[in-house]
Amino acid sequence: MSSRIFQSIVLQMKDCSDRAVGVIDEQGTVVACNELSCIGEKWSNVAAMLAAEQDTLVVSNGFTFKTLPGWNGQFDYAVFVRGEDEQSALTCSMAVIALNGAKLYYEEKHDRATFVKNILCDNILLxxxxxxxxxxxFVSEAPRAVILVRQLGVPDVSALDVISGLYPDRQSDFVLSISETDMAVVKQLGEGNDSRDVQKIAQEVQETLTRELGIKTVVGVGTIVNHVRDLARAYKEAQVAIEVGRVFDTERSIINYENLGIGRLIYQLPTTLCEMFLKEVFKQGS
Structure with missing residues (x-):
């Protein structure tokens, strides 16, 4: 959460209140305040008190505090107002409403991408x-496809921006940087769309990168999933499509998991079993 969002709001509050109004984080550090000299101060004892007294007004050291609602009931930020009287309590409660609205807007706009990336990378519990x-x-039940784009050769950092330009709706479609060479496109589909439509999307992405940046890519396409929890599976399928295609289908640059055939089964065999088979077929000295 950017402290600049909080700072812009508390500075506006200076015009309608003579009280110092600000925000501290979970460590007790002042991240925003309409009295600029307070920014950066650390109030660790207050942070510990707020963690135990969430959703209620807390008075301490000449200030009134109230926490902002956090994810999963955790204390992330709290609003403070100088003073311990009723006016301070009223100002603090009103500031919480305003700042929480800004916080929710920021999270909906920016944190959805982080949420989707955490699902793809298995960094979040079910x-x-x-x-x-x-x-x-976030709409949980909707048809979505995961397309993994891997750059070949020297990666171009502009590739992410080029793909993002194809999908301006950042609330339902996501273009994520996975590594230096890999990017994932999570595309929400309309009713009635099938794998042929996803293939067209993958082709559009690849052709755009070639036309705009002149880079070569290989693209893996996972199966269509209907729930957000299954995005990780679709992402792994796209990874497998690229790996299997690199061995069994070197002529194609867009590989769909659904079309891997027997190559998918061979890829899933344990390495030791494959080695045993090779030793039996290609016996030493033959």
């Missing part, structure tokens, strides 16, 4: 997926 999706107002 139970937390449902909680986080609800908090971000």
């Amino acid at each position: 139970g937390d997926i449902y909680v986080r999706a609800k908090e971000l107002h």
